[in-house]
Amino acid sequence: MPEGHTIHRYARLHRASFGGQQVQTWSPQGRFTEGVERLNGSTLSGIDAYGKHLFYRFEPVGTLHVHLGLYGRFRTFTNDPPAPTPGTRLALRAQDGTTLYLAGASAVELIDDAMERSILQRLGPDPLRADADPEQFFAALRRRSVGIGQALLDQGAIAGVGNVYRAELMFLEGVHPDLRSRDVTSDLARRLWQRSTRLLRAGERAGRIVTVEAADRKKPPSRLARSEAVYVYKRAGLPCRRCGTAVQSWELGGRLVFACPQHQLHPDG
DNA sequence: GTGTCATGCGTAT
DNA sequence: TACGCCTGACACG
Numbered sequence: 001m002p003e004g005h006t007i008h009r010y011a012r013l014h015r016a017s018f019g020g021q022q023v024q025t026w027s028p029q030g031r032f033t034e035g036v037e038r039l040n041g042s043t044l045s046g047i048d049a050y051g052k053h054l055f056y057r058f059e060p061v062g063t064l065h066v067h068l069g070l071y072g073r074f075r076t077f078t079n080d081p082p083a084p085t086p087g088t089r090l091a092l093r094a095q096d097g098t099t100l101y102l103a104g105a106s107a108v109e110l111i112d113d114a115m116e117r118s119i120l121q122r123l124g125p126d127p128l129r130a131d132a133d134p135e136q137f138f139a140a141l142r143r144r145s146v147g148i149g150q151a152l153l154d155q156g157a158i159a160g161v162g163n164v165y166r167a168e169l170m171f172l173e174g175v176h177p178d179l180r181s182r183d184v185t186s187d188l189a190r191r192l193w194q195r196s197t198r199l200l201r202a203g204e205r206a207g208r209i210v211t212v213e214a215a216d217r218k219k220p221p222s223r224l225a226r227s228e229a230v231y232v233y234k235r236a237g238l239p240c241r242r243c244g245t246a247v248q249s250w251e252l253g254g255r256l257v258f259a260c261p262q263h264q265l266h267p268d269g
Numbered sequence: 270g271t272g273t274c275a276t277g278c279g280t281a282t
Numbered sequence: 283t284a285c286g287c288c289t290g291a292c293a294c295g
Binding site: 002003005006052067068069070071072106107153155162163164165166209233234255256 | 275
Binding site for chain 1: 283289290291
């Protein structure tokens with residue numbers, strides 16, 4: 001689930017449900033016992049999202065860093081919550097009874113300012129943040145010797161894009177993943193940045209990834225099955241929605257990448 | 270019911 | 283480059 005849109009959406013929803021509230025915390029799984037003992041009774045004063053990272057500010061304790069990895073998931077319950085799954089690392093209850101479960105995350109840790117700085121230092125600009133500087137993305141593309149397909153998954157170049165958005169971004173801009181990052185023109189770089197902003201924003205609002213434009217679909221976005229909501233991601237062998245050519249996929253840096261060979265011509269022809 | 274795979278990434282090799 | 287994390291969705295039967 002979690003690309004940047006999911007992370008920012010969690011931040012927004014959790015701010016609304018838990019922001020400013022004193023919380024009770026516990027660790028059903030028992031692997032975050034020390035942390036929840038410190039957090040218990042503190043106040044969640046704010047939440048920051050940066051790329052795929054979440055920073056929960058607890059007064060007066062400090063910052064809880066959460067990275068969901070591939071499986072991580074939050075669940076919120078306004079009524080009586082069910083028993084937590086065995087892997088639930090953190091449970092949090094606000095004064096009004098709203099309960100939050102966090103399971104499967106790859107990072108759940110209390111961090112100090114130095115650790116936070118070292119995390120943020122590794123991240124490129126995040127298209128969902130108002131303070132993002134696209135020039136840093138453009139410069140990162142020029143510095144990299146890999147293809148644009150790999151650069152778009154590099155969180156140090158652009159923070160928050162994952163495998164789905166990467167595939168869809170390149171399709172929508174007609175870019176082959178093997179185009180060398182440093183050969184991306186400034187115009188194309190600008191279009192990739194603007195497109196990533198639009199797609200991630202839409203995903204944050206909708207709570208799901210829908211990249212197929214109105215002209216290429218017959219139903220409203222809310223009615224689309226997951227497989228109908230994208231152009232190329234996980235559609236290897238299926239016809240391109242615009243030209244009918246079979247979508248291709250191959251492994252790139254350990255991750256599958258998808259492209260329409262007609263719309264995304266290889267740089268070497 | 271079982272098996273496979275994955276919208277991620279740090280660490281070991 | 284491979285593995286581990288340790289969850290859920292989905293295909294298959």
